[in-house]
Amino acid sequence: MLGYTAVDLFCGCGGMTEGLRQAGFHVIAGIELDDNAASAYKMNHEDSTVLFHENILDVNTDDIAKLLKGEPLSLLAACPPCQGFSSLRRKNKKGAVNDPRNKLIHQFYRFADELRPITIMLENVPALSEYDDFKEVVKKLAGLGYSLDHQIVNVERYGVPQRRKRLVLLGSLLGNIQIKQGSNTLVTVRATIENLESPEDTSDPIHKIYPTHKEKIQRQIEITPHDGGSRSDLPEDYLLECHKKPGIGFKDVYGRLRWDSVSSTITGGCLNPSKGRFLHPVANRTLTAREAALLQTFPSNYRFPIDIRRSALALMIGNALPPEFCRQQAQSVKEHLDVIFMPDIFDKEKRSQIMRSVKNKGTKQELIIRELLCSLGFGQYRLSTSQLRCAPDIVYPGRKKAIFVNGCFWHGHDCQRGTLPSSNREFWEEKISNNKQRDNINYQEIESQGWSFLVIWQCEIKRKNMTNLEERIIIFMQS
Incomplete structure (x- = not known):
């Protein structure tokens, strides 16, 4: 199980x-x-x-x-x-x-x-x-x-x-x-990252990853007010030229997170202050890769590759x-x-009944065969009957006919789809052998009750085979 x-x-x-x-x-x-x-x-x-x-x-x-x-x-x-x-x-x-x-x-x-x-x-x-x-x-x-x-x-x-x-x-x-x-109930930035050791003191290689900046950008970060400050709080002399133009959006860029609020959306640019509000609330740097991952709620020991570009790591964390x-x-x-x-809610028989009803929603192959039967004039089928202990996929109780739509792998068909995995060979041989044995018992039961049956294999349900499949179905239904 x-x-x-x-x-x-x-x-x-x-x-x-x-x-x-x-x-x-x-x-x-x-x-x-x-x-x-x-x-x-x-x-x-x-x-x-x-x-x-x-x-x-x-x-x-x-x-x-x-x-x-x-x-x-x-x-x-x-x-x-x-x-x-x-x-x-x-x-x-x-x-x-x-x-x-x-x-x-x-x-x-x-x-x-x-x-x-x-x-x-x-x-x-x-x-x-x-x-x-x-x-x-x-x-x-x-x-x-x-x-x-x-x-x-x-x-x-x-x-x-x-x-x-x-x-x-x-x-x-x-x-x-x-x-x-x-x-x-909100979980804040403070509750998530305040108690982390500094990147300089940590042994966590992911927590050491964050960018360094040119002198002007670093100074801009340093004078950005703590706990939620943004570029709109800066003297004009410290604004980047691109931010002085009228109508410039993205007000959060080069902004600090707030301790007692949730963070802004952690995106693929979370290690770049020009991509959003990704500055630490009080430290004069952006978030570290570990801080960004924690704000995404990854466990503190979750591992990431460190031999890739910082931008690729940020993208991976932000896209998660x-x-x-x-x-x-x-x-x-x-x-x-x-x-x-849960066994204390339904007994085994009831759960089996429910799962049969789920199965009867139909696999892709079963739905194709149902549509084909309708197109051939045999649309008065049922998906189950109390006349049989086994469960064919399609039944015609009045005609006493049953159709099985079998997956090649699970029912051991002698075709490419029925090839067993090379690993754990004994398990698969026993599993498929038991399935084939159960199939034969079902077929014998059907015939003993005066029914006839048709097996349609998954590999046969192809557009190029439709003419032959239609002929087989017509012969079976009219015999």
Whole structure:
């Protein structure tokens, strides 16, 4: 038993995974393309999580399914790249920036469609909710049977010492699910970083990372009032020439954080005072990389690579999801799952019945076969029947016919998709052998009750095979 399992798409340096793990999920896999982020992820999660360090377009969900060892995926979590939707990049533009990464949200749907997790969670910038790609994915997820809720929330209401708005989407095949609401208790900058030792005295290499500046910039920092001061408080002689021009926005740049408030949003420029309000409340420097990570709620011992450019490290930290926010949302999902899976709430038979109903929402292959049956005039099927102890995927009780839509790997088909992993060979041979034995028992039971059955393999459901598949179905249904 794997417990509650999760997969983290676009996992970055591991903010989502850290939150999921703290909530009690076993994150079996993460997917990340960026080299620096993948390096940080491995440093912290390689002990229990398989990292697919590649383009998500190239990841086959069958490889994820093998890690589940026959059990359902409890949660699919994702934070697709949001650069094209971010308000900073759009500035005053109404539409999203033309960025090919905008389309990656459709990979979230692909994984949900092919893995059919019990619950799903997506987090992103608020502006994503305005765009057609998001609306299309939401509509398609609802078509898969997910009950959905999506809202825009501020992470400062969830124990994160930072002002940061996020779009959250939750979905469940088990029924209604709601996004956890935050509280009015704020965690301040003071409570998060005041008691840290100085960068000069620390043994933490991440806490030593912050920029040095030319004399004029350093002097500007030194005379910026402590605890919330900004460039608007400076004499004109100390203003940069670019800041003297009328109509210049971004008033927070070269500003100090306030001790007894939350910080401004920690972005990818968090180690550069020209990118936002990232000066320490009283020290004459910017935040250190460790301070920025703590304001993102990473644990104090979370590891990051130190052999990369400072700007790359800042980008990694700023792009991460705050683990504490993810933990609270994941904890809410876990409580939703507990209602079904806690043994003192439902007995084994009832849970099995519920999971059968989840399965009957249909895998991608099953949905294709259902559509094909309808197009051939055989649309009066059912998804279950009390006449049989086993559970075919499609049944026609009046005709006494059953159809099984079998995944090649899990049912041991003699094809490329049915190839067993080279590692842990004995486990997989025993697992697949037991599945095949159970299949044969089911087929014998069906025939003993005067039914006939048709097995359709996953590898057969291809466009080039449709004519042959249609002929097989027609012969089976009319015989």
